[in-house]
Amino acid sequence: MKRFMKWLSNSFAPAMKKIVGRPWISAVSTSMQKIIPFILAGSIIFLYGVVRDFVSVLPDIGIIADFTFGMIGLIIAFMLAHQVMINLHHDKSTINAGLVSIAIFLININPTIDEGIFTVEFGRLGPTGILVGILSALLTAAIFNLYGKLNLFEDSEIPDFVTEWINTIIPILVTVGLAVVIAFKLNIDIFDITEIVFSPLQSFAQTLPGFILVCLIPAMFYSIGISSWFFGSITTPIFLAGIAGNIALVEQGLAPTNIVTSETVFTAALITMGGMGATLGLNFLMLFSKSKKLKVLGKICIIPSFFNINEPVVFSTPVVMNPLLMLPMWINAIIGPIVIWLSMSSGFLNIPARMIQIGQIPAPFSSVMITEDMRAIIVYIILFFIYLAVWYPFFKVYEKQVLTEEKQAGVDDMPLSNPVTE
Structure with missing residues (x-):
């Protein structure tokens, strides 16, 4: 037992703390904590529903849950991309990466656009879309991170505000362009693929x-x-x-x-x-x-x-x-x-x-x-x-x-x- 405890204390625990402290892994963990208020907001509505079962005169406010818990896939897409940028110290890209990640998520849940009408299965925005949200965020963060490392126009004579625009526009175009090609040109449904891949883990759980x-x-x-x-x-x-x-x-x-x-x-x-x-x-x-x-x-x-x-x-x-x-x-x-x-x-x-x-x-x-x-x-x-x-x-x-x-x-x-x- 002493040998086992020594291994846990001196080898395993420090190694695990180092792993979970890595920027990408830490970002996923932190993002999961940050979406808890939205989950709890939905929980309160469901808890209200329990009371309403016994007091039928109370109004139905279930739609609030639809736009809190029911949007959790969309929310994690922003949160995770934003958090990765913070962890990787790309402070100027935190909000932009989060917003682009939302766009990527909306592309990846396979909407239809017909004569200006945007149609998507509402359930894909919620918990069933959470993995799509994670993948969308990681893709966005990876492209923004790679571009950020290039340090383009760092020593140029271009005005700073113009440089900042360019350094935002390029990763936006690359990220959204890649997602559009995958979803609309190659007709690959990321949502369906994610469900197929995740299904064995969900089934085993x-x-x-x-x-x-x-x-x-x-x-x-x-x-x-x-x-x-x-x-x-x-x-x-x-x-x-x-x-x-x-x-x-x-x-x-x-x-x-x-x-x-x-x-x-x-x-x-x-x-x-x-x-x-x-x-x-x-x-x-x-x-x-x-x-x-x-x-x-x-x-x-x-x-x-x-x-x-x-x-x-x-x-x-x-x-x-x-x-x-x-x-x-x-x-x-x-x-x-x-x-x-x-x-x-x-x-x-x-x-x-x-x-x-x-x-x-x-x-x-x-x-x-x-x-x-x-x-x-x-x-x-x-x-x-x-x-x-x-x-x-x-x-x-x-x-x-x-x-x-x-x-x-x-x-x-x-x-x-x-x-x-x-």
Whole structure:
């Protein structure tokens, strides 16, 4: 174990931090975070829809969701191109690249233009078009970046404002021209190609092994101090496509089938009970610890834990880089998906079919709300005790270690953020 932890600490974690810090990868991760307000705006409208089901006199404002969450593909096209330009220090091209990326996205979703009427399938602007938005942004950013490196007219006598115009016009013409040739001259439908290529990944993600990996990988990275946000560049398209598919099925009078959605993983707060890795059980045990340090931390962290915010407990206990607490976090990230998969696939628990991605609603209230199923309370209770049983033996060993350290150092002198010793 010591050798494994040393490898994680000295080799794997630094290497991963270096990879996720690269400008292009970082831009994708950052852009996914920046579109969250638009997703949450749509979530609020869907949440309003839940209330409207019981208060029918309320007006229908669902069209707001169409122009927030329903435009997420278009929005990511701008956000990502803009962010890449920032990361690559092309400060003069940030807005222009974002706007061109929007044009490329609109070309790539294969519109028809007939006698001045622009027609496009509205659904392609939303979550099903998010990958097209990413590809459009990366193409635009790549061309703008390559042209920016040429430094044309840098030492010329042409006025600066004219130079700036030229250095904007050329990459615009090249980018849009390339997209036009591909879409309208070669008749290549980028949207359809993206769906075909992405389909196997989406299909695998909607299986039990895929579900486990979607939950386990971020938890593993989180336990070594690497933000799980970077993995959102992979999971966000999967989650959005999944919930969009469920919504469409329900609108057709059919039952939802996609279990792997953000609503299942986060909003219901069954898999992420207390936060990623189901740390509510750990926090609960800390409240009754014999260790002064752990008991105080438990009291400090319990309120955030109820709202599924576990950074305080993960970094202060600490769970990060602590082999005794990392392992139960990983185990829970496997058990949770298995229990939820069995519950939903068997029909015992409803599959979410509303797009509500607000993960800070305490369970089991959020569990019942998102599944529209009172049996979610039963699943919550079962999972809480399972998580608690997983945490217990590891916690007791760690508690004994902390008690020994407190005895040696003197309880009053024991720092709350004392690092783990092996």
